[in-house]
Amino acid sequence: MGITERRNAEKDALRKKIIDAASEILINEGYENLSIRKIAAKIEYSPGIIYHYFKDKSEILKFILKDGQSKITKIINEISIDENEPEVAITNVLRKYIEFILEEKEQYRALLMSNLDGTDSSVKMLYAGVSKDKKTIGSMCDCIQIGINNGRFKKVDLELTAQIIWTSTYGLISRLIIEKDIPKEQQNKLIEHHLQFIINGLIGGKD
Structure with missing residues (x-):
């Protein structure tokens, strides 16, 4: 060297x-x-x-967030999409994401469940056009579009739907972290019901 x-x-x-x-x-x-x-x-x-x-310390926080986002992007990239069953890719991505965050729950709590200086732009995902900036939103939009194209999903606004799917998932994760005494069996039931509820919402009432 x-x-x-x-x-x-x-x-x-x-x-x-x-x-x-x-x-x-x-x-x-x-x-x-x-x-x-x-x-x-x-x-x-x-x-x-x-x-x-x-x-400063806010730059350190941004570095930590960027590293976490890189790991999440890696998780997403590892999930293959079967055009005949895009719902499988959606549930697999969300399930792996939930598992990843719960394994890193203390860091997640410290970073994303507090009002931290300088991190707003890194974690924002509710603005119009976010699907072009965020891999998590963009990939979800792609999966939903595949489902619409092959007739498995009803027609929806791609970005808004992806935003709601991710924010509802964040909400579940946050509650699982806050309510530490939830038995593993109940935690698994909540996660699986959450995933099924999302897929039912995409499939149900197709035009």
């Missing part, structure tokens, strides 16, 4: 240490207790070093 490659590897390693420390503070102490100074103390570096990588 040459000098340049070694330096780049060291930078990547330190950036990861900063992100991991910030994530741990977010999860254990909450956003209000997150600071550059606290991150620096945790990784035993000076605050100045961290500012060399990130201009």
Whole structure:
């Protein structure tokens, strides 16, 4: 490994240490207790070093969100779409997404269930035209369109329907995180009923 490659590897390693420390503070102490100074103390570096990588804590949060969104996009890309059964792709994507978030629920709670500075633009999904900007919405629109084209789904506004599907899914996830004492069996029933309800809404009442 040459000098340049070694330096780049060291930078990547330190950036990861900063992100991991910030994530741990977010999860254990909450956003209000997150600071550059606290991150620096945790990784035993000076605050100045961290500012060399990130201009402020909101930029660190954006980095964490972007990483999470990349993982979600990977999940979506791994789901194949059978044009004869697009509802299978929709349920598979949503189920895998729910499972992923529940595995990372403490980070999800810290990032998306708090009013965090500088993250609004990263998580917004209710504005008109979002399907062109967000992979999650765009892919859902594509699946719904396939179902409409082959007569399996009724005609709907693609973007609005995709937005409602995703926001209702976020709502279920949020309640599952907040209500920690829900038995696993009940949790699974809620998830499966949610998925079936969505598909019934797409199929029911076709023109």
